[in-house]
Amino acid sequence: MRKNEQSIQRCVTVSTVQKILGGKWKIEILYYIGMQNIHRFGELRRHVGEITESSLTKQLRELESDGFLHRHDFKELPPRVEYTLTDLGKSFMPVLEVIRQWGEANLK
Amino acid sequence: MRKNEQSIQRCVTVSTVQKILGGKWKIEILYYIGMQNIHRFGELRRHVGEITESSLTKQLRELESDGFLHRHDFKELPPRVEYTLTDLGKSFMPVLEVIRQWGEANLK
DNA sequence: CCGTATCCCCTAAGATACTG
DNA sequence: CAGTATCTTAGGGGATACGG
Numbered sequence: 242m243r244k245n246e247q248s249i250q251r252c253v254t255v256s257t258v259q260k261i262l263g264g265k266w267k268i269e270i271l272y273y274i275g276m277q278n279i280h281r282f283g284e285l286r287r288h289v290g291e292i293t294e295s296s297l298t299k300q301l302r303e304l305e306s307d308g309f310l311h312r313h314d315f316k317e318l319p320p321r322v323e324y325t326l327t328d329l330g331k332s333f334m335p336v337l338e339v340i341r342q343w344g345e346a347n348l349k
Numbered sequence: 350m351r352k353n354e355q356s357i358q359r360c361v362t363v364s365t366v367q368k369i370l371g372g373k374w375k376i377e378i379l380y381y382i383g384m385q386n387i388h389r390f391g392e393l394r395r396h397v398g399e400i401t402e403s404s405l406t407k408q409l410r411e412l413e414s415d416g417f418l419h420r421h422d423f424k425e426l427p428p429r430v431e432y433t434l435t436d437l438g439k440s441f442m443p444v445l446e447v448i449r450q451w452g453e454a455n456l457k
Numbered sequence: 458c459c460g461t462a463t464c465c466c467c468t469a470a471g472a473t474a475c476t477g
Numbered sequence: 478c479a480g481t482a483t484c485t486t487a488g489g490g491g492a493t494a495c496g497g
Contacts, residue, residue, distance in 0.1 A: 249381075249385050249387065249396065250385060251396075252377060252380050252381070252385075252449065254449050254452035254453050254456060255376055255377050255380050255445070255448065255449055255452065256374075256377050256398060257452060257456050258376075258448055258451075258452045258456070259373065259374075259375075259376055259377065261456075263371055263373070264469080264470095265367065265371070265469075265470070266364075266367075266470095267367075268363055268366075268367055269360060269363050269364050269367065272360050272363050273357075273360070277357050277358060277360075279357065281478085281479090282478075282479050282480075283478060283479070286479095288357065288359075290364060291471095292470090292471095293470075293471055293472070293473095294479080294480070294481095295470080295471075295472085295473095295480090295481080295482090296469085296470055296471065297480095298479085298480065298481080299469085299470080300470095314479095317478095318477085318478090319478045319479080320477085320478045320479045320480075321478075321479085322478085322479065322480085329455060332451070332454075332455055333451065333455075335447075335451075336447050336448055336451045337363070339443075339444050339447045340363065340366055340444055340448075341360065341362050341363055343366075343440070343441065343443075343444045344362035344363065344365060344366045345362050346440075347437060347440055347441075348362060348365050348366070348369075372489085372490095373489080373490070374490095389458090389459090390458075390459055390460075391458065391459075394459095399491095400490090400491095401490080401491055401492070401493095402459080402460070402461095403460090403461080403462090403490080403491075403492085403493095404489085404490055404491070405460095406459085406460065406461080407489085407490080408490095422459095425458095426458090426497090427458045427459080428458045428459045428460075428497085429458075429459085430458085430459065430460085
């Protein structure tokens, strides 16, 4: 049964999620920070795929300005910076877990 | 509490999902086909953002070869082609719904 | 109506060098 | 350690024209 044209719901939401989290490493970064408790820049660089420093910086800054991450600079020497989830970031964790579980079950 | 390096779980799954569904229009296409019952090429072109014909074709072909869609050519004139979800595609719908609901609640 | 076939362009991401 | 500053590059996506 086909819906008529009037009843079709636009999906700004879905495309917005794509726009915000479509970056090559975004959800992987959120996964490591939120689900694996990895918070420091260097740790992330070692764990997130083959990402380069400049790309990691860029994606972190974008996630920060989109409200998913908080950046805490401890102002120590040697430098120490930790990235943690904001409330928005935390709210996304259940979604990420659903994605992960689906992948585990269907992408082998 | 920090996990030690040994206990950190790689997340091939999450990055694989990104790789497969990271295309600019992929999840939106799946949304229209699976949740709004839009199956024909022309309908999709009218509803999916500002996508061009060539891009739509490409993304549909990729979703097909990744096992999310089935392409049914009715061999009629004028041509009639319908895209439907495979079992894998159907299995992804609950995930998509979770994404959509999260977006509705958090991206206003 | 449902596509192909070309050509083109932009920008996300990478490579590399350097710094407080 | 955690970046910044440049420069370069690949390829995803767009524009357009054409075809069965």
